[in-house]
Amino acid sequence: EAQVTQNPRYLITVTGKKLTVTCSQNMNHEYMSWYRQDPGLGLRQIYYSMNVEVTDKGDVPEGYKVSRKEKRNFPLILESPSPNQTSLYFCASSLREDARGTFGYTFGSGTRLTVV
Amino acid sequence: AQRVTQPEKLLSVFKGAPVELKCNYSYSGSPELFWYVQYSRQRLQLLLRHISRESIKGFTADLNKGETSFHLKKPFAQEEDSAMYYCALRADSSYKLIFGSGTRLLVRP
Numbered sequence: 671e672a673q674v675t676q677n678p679r680y681l682i683t684v685t686g687k688k689l690t691v692t693c694s695q696n697m698n699h700e701y702m703s704w705y706r707q708d709p710g711l712g713l714r715q716i717y718y719s720m721n722v723e724v725t726d727k728g729d730v731p732e733g734y735k736v737s738r739k740e741k742r743n744f745p746l747i748l749e750s751p752s753p754n755q756t757s758l759y760f761c762a763s764s765l766r767e768d769a770r771g772t773f774g775y776t777f778g779s780g781t782r783l784t785v786v
Numbered sequence: 787a788q789r790v791t792q793p794e795k796l797l798s799v800f801k802g803a804p805v806e807l808k809c810n811y812s813y814s815g816s817p818e819l820f821w822y823v824q825y826s827r828q829r830l831q832l833l834l835r836h837i838s839r840e841s842i843k844g845f846t847a848d849l850n851k852g853e854t855s856f857h858l859k860k861p862f863a864q865e866e867d868s869a870m871y872y873c874a875l876r877a878d879s880s881y882k883l884i885f886g887s888g889t890r891l892l893v894r895p
Contacts, residue, residue, distance in 0.1 A: 715882075774835065
């Protein structure tokens with residue numbers, strides 16, 4: 671089944687303890703992206719990657735890192751998490767156009783992170 | 787600047803009533819517009835795209851370039867339509883989707 675897989679689904683951690691949220695897609699998509707979802711603010715892009723070893727900042731990159739060593743994986747790294755990073759995180763992937771010439775994101779099921 | 791505005795945070799209607807979720811965009815070029823839906827505790831899913839001119843689950847949306855709008859409509863709301871709805875803009879045939887802040891639709895019995 672074509673999908674984007676995020677792990678973990680839920681995570682509670684303490685301030686300053688490094689963590690990684692993994693994202694993997696099995697659709698050979700070039701583009702991958704991380705978003706955070708907060709009430710009243712909608713989806714805000716953190717980082718994105720156009721292809722292997724190509725990453726760039728989104729709208730709210732502070733406090734986050736990413737890497738794209740392989741096409742299928744795009745982990746999100748919080749080196750020193752803080753309470754303001756408590757949020758719901760989504761990974762998404764896409765082709766520029768699929769076989770039908772259409773475009774759209776495939777989203778993961780989300781990671782709910784709480785930093786205390 | 788490219789921007790998507792969804793003016794309503796919450797829209798509450800009764801079952802069987804018409805629904806219109808508003809979306810306005812700011813973009814000088816030729817946009818592609820999308821609606822995504824997120825049911826409770828689930829991932830975001832593509833609902834419809836303006837290019838396809840399709841109707842999904844009874845929802846339609848027409849791109850109005852004069853008013854720079856892409857409102858989502860359904861003539862008779864169902865309880866299972868209760869969800870979070872996001873309007874999104876794709877600019878310049880790029881990979882990036884710009885999302886609005888979302889509207890929560892609550893359909894009451």
